[in-house]
Amino acid sequence: MxxxxxxxxxxxxxxxxxxxxxxxxxxxxxxxxxxxxxxxxxxxxxxxxxxxxxxxxxxxxxxxxxxxxxxxxxxxxxxxxxxxxxxxxxxxxxxxxxxxxxxxxxxxxxxxxxxxxxxxxxxxxxxxxxxxxxxxxxxxxxxxxxxxxxxxxxxxxxxxxxxxxxxxxxxxxxxxxxxLRTPPAAAIADALVQRDGTDRELAIKAARASQGDIRRARQMTIDQEARNRRDEVLALPCLLTGVGPAVTAAATLMAAATADARATTEELDAIETADLRRALGENGEGRMPPGTAGALRELKERQRSRAIRIRRDSLHRALLDMASYYRDVLVLQFGSTTELVNPDRIAELLTAASSGTPEETLRRLDAIMECRNRIDANVTPLLAVEAMSLALRTL
Missing domain, CATH: 3.40.50.300 (P-loop containing nucleotide triphosphate hydrolases)
Incomplete structure (x- = not known):
């Protein structure tokens, strides 16, 4: 190999x-x-x-x-x-x-x-x-x-x-x-089937949804909760019917991103902490030798810093998932033959495409990208997401 x-x-x-x-x-x-x-x-x-x-x-x-x-x-x-x-x-x-x-x-x-x-x-x-x-x-x-x-x-x-x-x-x-080019969905699906033994239908769906992110595609094939969180995000555009629902949608998106980040950090933290405790001489009763508390504190500080980064990365992924929804709407509005990212939502995508214009869809995509930019500029994530949800409602 x-x-x-x-x-x-x-x-x-x-x-x-x-x-x-x-x-x-x-x-x-x-x-x-x-x-x-x-x-x-x-x-x-x-x-x-x-x-x-x-x-x-x-x-x-x-x-x-x-x-x-x-x-x-x-x-x-x-x-x-x-x-x-x-x-x-x-x-x-x-x-x-x-x-x-x-x-x-x-x-x-x-x-x-x-x-x-x-x-x-x-x-x-x-x-x-x-x-x-x-x-x-x-x-x-x-x-x-x-x-x-x-x-x-x-x-x-x-x-x-x-x-x-x-x-x-x-x-x-x-x-x-x-x-590196964006890997084709077909190539990702083939790899998931051949290397991981994933069911082909699930592999194709995960490959499309990942938008070229191989790690995300693999995660969605093995983690039902990850698929559920993505479905929650994709359901939000249909719920933006007023100010109240828009604010609720922002909270839902934040909760989905936080849960996704927590699933990643908890697994990494547990492995790292267990490895360090063993390396420092943890006994069979779970007690640590004297003088090791500083090393454990340092590890926790690094893990806390990493958790902040992972939460931000997870939020960016959730925003890209939402952007994929409007991207599909735009594809349908232009009558393009380009493959949809979310073909399982074709009915609601067609409804959204017929009820708006390409210009409105582009402005919605701009609102999502602006939200990402604000988060990168250290705007409080919840405020940035709420502003985006309200903008998506009014466009």
Missing amino acids: SVWDDLIGQEALVSRLATAVDEAAAVLAGTVLAGTGKAGAGMTHAWLFTGIPGSGRSTAARAFAAALQCPRMPPGCGDCLSCHQVRQGAHADIEVVRPAGLSYGSHEARKLVRQAATSPTGRRWRIVLFEEADRATEHAANALLKAIEEAPPRTVWLLCAPTPHDLMMTLRSRCRPAT
């Missing part, structure tokens, strides 16, 4: 990355200089992986890192010790950065820069895989910029972000873009 097999619907990018890996192997062998291969396809020291949430940008970066470290030919076999270590997050020469909170500060960035400057313990590459690099503050981004500009010969930076514009222009200009 190749390390590239986890990339769904990304054949063009896989081909490009494989070419870079081949040149990297030649660089290590001393038969070619870095960057002298095919224009735009050779090896370079900094890459920026971009794509919609759930498209697999971190998976692509991890697969690329595994292929760069793989000693076999062709690289990225997926079976050797190095590939297994990368898959498990245990490779000594790969530093994986996952910001726990809403931002990644300069203190953390300077520490990372020092780690990146060290020589690899093996004979290949020192790799920094920075997931969600868009969370870096301006000062942190400036620290990373200097490190990338002056990277040692065998250090490779792999940054991940939703879009190139989520990073400072000076930082993204130093990186070679690796853009």
Whole structure:
């Protein structure tokens, strides 16, 4: 099984990355200089992986890192010790950065820069895989910029972000873009059926609903509650009949997003806490050795910060679900043959399409996107969602 097999619907990018890996192997062998291969396809020291949430940008970066470290030919076999270590997050020469909170500060960035400057313990590459690099503050981004500009010969930076514009222009200009396409629903459904044994009808429905988010599609195939929460959100447009119902709809959307976030955080927190307690020496009666309280408090602080981020991400997903409803309405209003995201709601979609104009639908979509922007600008989420619900009612 190749390390590239986890990339769904990304054949063009896989081909490009494989070419870079081949040149990297030649660089290590001393038969070619870095960057002298095919224009735009050779090896370079900094890459920026971009794509919609759930498209697999971190998976692509991890697969690329595994292929760069793989000693076999062709690289990225997926079976050797190095590939297994990368898959498990245990490779000594790969530093994986996952910001726990809403931002990644300069203190953390300077520490990372020092780690990146060290020589690899093996004979290949020192790799920094920075997931969600868009969370870096301006000062942190400036620290990373200097490190990338002056990277040692065998250090490779792999940054991940939703879009190139989520990073400072000076930082993204130093990186070679690796853009992931939105995976086709059919490709996602095939992967769910073949790899997870999911019922095909459920897989197709989840793939459409996920709008290219592979992780979300998988979650909806195994979690009935996740499907129920999405159905609650999609039912809201029909309930916006007055001020009172609009405010109630906002509360319902917030509750669905909060429940979705809680399901994620509780599982992560429980696993992390249990692992740390065992590592610190918890006895059979659940008691901890003296001096371990500080480590547990630090973990709880990180978990609290992560929970805030996950709640915001869950709310964004709920808003995108609602946007998919109006997107389908617009498709019907224009008479397009484009596949609907929510074909199971065709009756109410047709009613909504016939009772309004495309201009009104576009304004509703704008209201949802404005709500997302306000939340990103730290407006109280409930107020932003209430304002959106009222706007959707009056348009």
